[in-house]
Amino acid sequence: MSTLPTKARVVIIGGGVIGCSVAYHLTKLGWKDVVLLERKQLTSGTTWHAAGLIGQLRASSNMTKLARYSAELYLGLEEETGIATGVRQVGSISVALTEERKEELYRSAAMARAFGVPVEEISPAEVKERYEHINLDGVKAGVWLPTDGQGDPANIALALAKGARQRGGLVRERVKVTGIVKDGRRVTGVDWKDENGETGHIAADMVVNCAGMWGHEVGRMAGVNVPLHACEHFYIVTEAIAGLTQMPVLRVPDECAYYKEDAGKFLLGAFEPNAKPWGMNGIPDSFEFDQLPEDFDHFEPILENACNRLPMLAEAGVHTFFNGPESFTPDDAYHLGLAPEVDNFWVAAGFNSIGIQSAGGAGMALSEWMDKGEKPFDLGDVDVSRMQPFQGNKHYLFERSKETLGLLYADHYPYRQKDTARGIRRTPFHQYLLDHGAVMGEIAGWERANWYANEGQEREYQYSWKRQNWFENSAAEHRAVRENVGMYDMSSFGKIRVEGRDAEAFLNYVGGGDYSVPVGKIVYTQFLNNRGGIEADVTVTRLSETAYLVVTPAATRLADQTWMKRHIGDFNVVITDVTAGEGVLAVMGPNARALLQKVSPADFSNEVNPFGTAQEIELGMGLARVHRVTYVGELGWEIYVSSDMAGHAFETLYAAGQGMGMKLCGMHMMDSCRIEKGFRHFGHDITCEDHVLEAGLGFAVKTAKPDFIGRDAVLAKKESGLVNRLLQFKLQDSEPLLYHNEPVIRDGEIVGYLSSGNYGHTLGAAIGMGYVPCKGESAVDVLASNYEIDVMGTRVKADVSLKPMYDPKAERTKV
Structure with a gap:
């Protein structure tokens, strides 16, 4: 007889490191009736064969915060659970073989300083001092992260599972979830079957999909879109090498390779540019600790470079040639959070080969979100609601996954566009734009003209960290809009119709603005959360007495529509996506x-x-x-x-x-113009953890309204005063470029980082936006300081302003 309960507060599906982390963190928060079900054995999917690298620097401050949390958590797990996790802070070195990669590494080092991660730029000679076995041929520079490390992936997962059990969680192996039962927008429980053929049902308040490469299939059971696809991932392990001692992790991204010393052997892994998708017809039901067939021809170019880079590899015998599957998402960011389609179904899956370093932080963040009902901080990078419904298409995922694995080690150039699975969403003007020289970018699947090529100019990006080949094209488009007239396609922006007899009252509750306006009036506004943070940045146009049009950024249409749906309550409204209309x-x-x-x-x-x-x-x-x-x-x-x-x-x-002389213009022009004007970019300058008053958007919030989400937090902030202010920066040197995450230095001290950056062609220099702490200070105090921006390790003096540097009184828009 099964000992599984018939009722649980939460059922977690999947016993890899992610599922174990969620169980661990929920029980740590005091949750009872936590049940984790694993179809085979814990870690038997991807976790068991992971390389176990624990890096701390990610592409944004919150993702870095989560990675750092993971590293700190794992260091203490052994003492808590008695299971050895093999975690060691051996440090890591990344080396550049090109000037472009050197700039990327140096910019990431500057970013690390802003995020509080110890980092050091090192010369080739210093690389050799720390990594004696490396051949320095072609090495331009390196970056040293002393607190990075490595661990035993399976034991980390088992320690998390034990920690969950110690606090009353139930972790059961060899129980497969065979179905998910729903009632409207809620799941009510899961059906299961164990290895003996016994079946049953667990009623559940919540379900969490931590099914890894099965996550897409498990999502489908609940009517939830979880876009991910398994790919083959290769590494070799050498025979023991005499005299090999503990080494830092070494990454050579220009050769698609990473090296990890473990117990006197080397592990060499690869993120090759053209990956091999796997499991197109589903993953075999028997899959458990399985390896995939060797493909030496596929791996040979990586190994050849590696034997040159680490000559001792050429002498060492190969003990293991390993090929195992891992899951990858369309944008190389994992999926975390509350599914848009269902109000109590959560997702933590698709970790793109960084599952070990992410699991601790992801489990912590998701558990806090589940516990409190709101995100603990901005998780927009990984929020599953960023994924568009079409991205669950299996053919799309197959094509895109060929590229995403390799992008982990590709040059992370600014404005880099995906090459695969393109052309799926096209606006009604698509062909016209192409006929006139448009060079397309893609966001949320939409093809958008980013810039226009001149006659005879190649219609493609030539990527660089310096001025790219379209810089002057975009400057000309920028000047056309500033001095004459330009036209550009905005069809991709989300359009959500809110209609019904309570439309006005509903919007007055869900949004910070005043929507009791005449037909034809447009209200610029934010949707706030209970902390006064910004969940959406939209315009709302009253179309009739009972209908409004909410216009959102292309990438957040689904998230913004879901936010509104979740707050309908008893309001009599219908909410419809009319974007394509x-x-x-x-x-x-x-x-x-x-x-x-x-x-x-x-x-x-x-x-x-x-x-x-x-x-x-x-x-x-x-x-x-x-x-x-x-x-x-x-x-x-x-x-x-x-x-x-x-x-x-x-x-x-x-x-x-x-x-x-009208000019067709692209999205790069729009971004360079908006940043000169100090207009905020949602997801960068304003997020759910940025208070609307500190973002300088208090003018859009009407606290005279009696009741709206976030009102109390806005009034409280007015009372207590601002802790941060969003400032606009302009470099005094016209040459350097800004993107985002560059450290902001105030009177010699790092105080923050840029949330966005672009070149201001009218103002004649790079412009950035960023928050600066200001507790107890007036605006005059904040502006009186000396500011610099760290660009690739060089401090560049910057002018600063609270008002837009371009047309501060907004006279040009109202003529």
């Missing part, structure tokens, strides 16, 4: 009005169509709706056209613009 062309610049007057008999004057209002118009021989708003800081309109008339609208506007 309308194409949107933005016409921006001092001559925008003159262009629109050529194509429409409507009145675009301030009297009839002032800033922040929308009107229905005739356009050419069709119809459109124009919204007078701007994200570039100029006079302009966003033109909404139903998809059937979008082609006609483009042709009409484009033809009318030819006599005026």
